Amino acid sequence: MPDFAGRIVLITGAASGIGLATARRFAAAGATVLLADRNAEGLQAALQGLGVGPHEAIQFDVTDEAAWITAAKRIAGTHGRLDVLVNNAGFGSFKSIADTSLDQWRSILAVNLDSVFLATKYLLPLLAVSGRGAIVNMSSIRGIVAAPNTGSYCAAKGGVRMFTKATALECAALGNGVRANSIHPGHIATPLSAPAYADPKVAEKLLADVPLRRIGEATEIADAILFLAGDESRYMTGTELVLDGGATAQ
Numbered sequence: 001m002p003d004f005a006g007r008i009v010l011i012t013g014a015a016s017g018i019g020l021a022t023a024r025r026f027a028a029a030g031a032t033v034l035l036a037d038r039n040a041e042g043l044q045a046a047l048q049g050l051g052v053g054p055h056e057a058i059q060f061d062v063t064d065e066a067a068w069i070t071a072a073k074r075i076a077g078t079h080g081r082l083d084v085l086v087n088n089a090g091f092g093s094f095k096s097i098a099d100t101s102l103d104q105w106r107s108i109l110a111v112n113l114d115s116v117f118l119a120t121k122y123l124l125p126l127l128a129v130s131g132r133g134a135i136v137n138m139s140s141i142r143g144i145v146a147a148p149n150t151g152s153y154c155a156a157k158g159g160v161r162m163f164t165k166a167t168a169l170e171c172a173a174l175g176n177g178v179r180a181n182s183i184h185p186g187h188i189a190t191p192l193s194a195p196a197y198a199d200p201k202v203a204e205k206l207l208a209d210v211p212l213r214r215i216g217e218a219t220e221i222a223d224a225i226l227f228l229a230g231d232e233s234r235y236m237t238g239t240e241l242v243l244d245g246g247a248t249a250q
Helices: 017-028 040-049 065-078 102-130 151-174 194-198 199-205 219-228
Strands: 006-014 032-038 056-059 084-086 134-138 179-185 242-243
Touching: 006 017, 006 102, 017 032, 017 040, 017 084, 017 219, 040 056, 040 242, 056 065, 065 102, 084 102, 084 179, 102 134, 102 151, 134 151, 134 219, 151 179, 179 219, 194 199, 219 242
Parallel strands: 006 032, 006 084, 032 056, 084 134, 134 179, 179 242
Antiparallel strands: none
16 A cells, blocks of 8 residues: 555545545555545544544535635645645436536536636645645546436546646646646446446446446545555656446457
8 A cells, every 4th residue: 555644635525435435545544634525424424434543524515616715725724735636526417418407517517527627726736835746536437438328427527537637737837746647437336326236237237338347346446546646656647547347448
């Protein structure tokens, strides 16, 4: 496991699923973890589950610009810097373009894409202070290959992929020591997806497109996030890491 002792890590969508698994991995690696989520109850449970440590819960809506400004000030005042930013918050909708309302479109882009922009905009100065800041943005295989009835989600995750590359190049040009990479999971078991995967017919259909013939685990994505955030990947920036059981290799 990479060593993150003394590093400050912020994770959005940290109350459950991949975000929670990632928080646990970072805490076990010695990091001080700042868990961000709008689910206050889930956030407190997640914080308690990390055990003893200087970890913190910051409850706010990641689509709220004012909340990001406040969070950045809080982190600056308490820690003076940020070493790792994991933009994990997100959700999807499986509707045809015709059945997707403008409000639904905007909501999916706001949570999945706007939040990444806002976090980067307001936390980049703190990441630059670190000298080895790392941004890991959660995209999806739908940010690389499309599928029917996922138009808004594909647009959002494709945006995350390209925004990550632009961020990486901008930081490299500035020489601020900040790297940015995106991660692209395929079918992963989380509290939100578990009910669907539990249906044998749904699982069979999904697995037909996965060469490894299994659903991925949240901890496997968390391990990849730690790799991208750590010194082991210090020559990686502006790229994407795909974890999909071989689905996009076909």
